[in-house]
Amino acid sequence: MAKLKWLPSFEIGHKALDDDHKELIEILDQVDTVLASGDNERAKDLVELLIDSVRKHFVHEEAVLAEIGYPRLRGHENHHIRILERADKIRENFNSASEQADLERVYEDLVSFLVADIIEADTEFKSYLQHT
Ligand SMILES: [Fe+2]
Numbered sequence: 090m091a092k093l094k095w096l097p098s099f100e101i102g103h104k105a106l107d108d109d110h111k112e113l114i115e116i117l118d119q120v121d122t123v124l125a126s127g128d129n130e131r132a133k134d135l136v137e138l139l140i141d142s143v144r145k146h147f148v149h150e151e152a153v154l155a156e157i158g159y160p161r162l163r164g165h166e167n168h169h170i171r172i173l174e175r176a177d178k179i180r181e182n183f184n185s186a187s188e189q190a191d192l193e194r195v196y197e198d199l200v201s202f203l204v205a206d207i208i209e210a211d212t213e214f215k216s217y218l219q220h221t
């Protein structure tokens with residue numbers, strides 16, 4: 090499976106939020122390592138941890154955006170709500186997968202979910218952050 094790495098283009102320029110995003114990538118990278126070792130139960134625990142960490146990150150991020158007066162906060166909060174609904178579906182798929190190939194397919198969903206929907210979606214407030 091493709092190794093997931095932090096890329097400079099993921100940076101939004103807010104240290105605490107970037108650190109959160111890095112931590113999410115690290116957890117997902119551990120899922121990859123554990124899946125490769127065949128410890129699927131541990132992989133499922135890590136997916137739980139990942140989704141829990143995403144939830145906490147959203148609370149943190151919304152507090153930061155509120156503090157800096159980000160004008161489109163409501164829209165971003167709604168985006169987070171939709172993401173958590175999608176996370177629940179991915180978790181169900183992961184927990185019900187029994188074949189290794191199914192687990193790996195759900196893992197690939199998680200990669201695009203984390204990179205595109207969570208990290209890259211935050212670039213919408215990157216330029217706002219740079220002007221505060
Ligand atoms: Fe974020």
Ligand SMILES: [Fe+2]
Nearest residue numbers: 150207210211
């Ligand atoms: Fe976000």
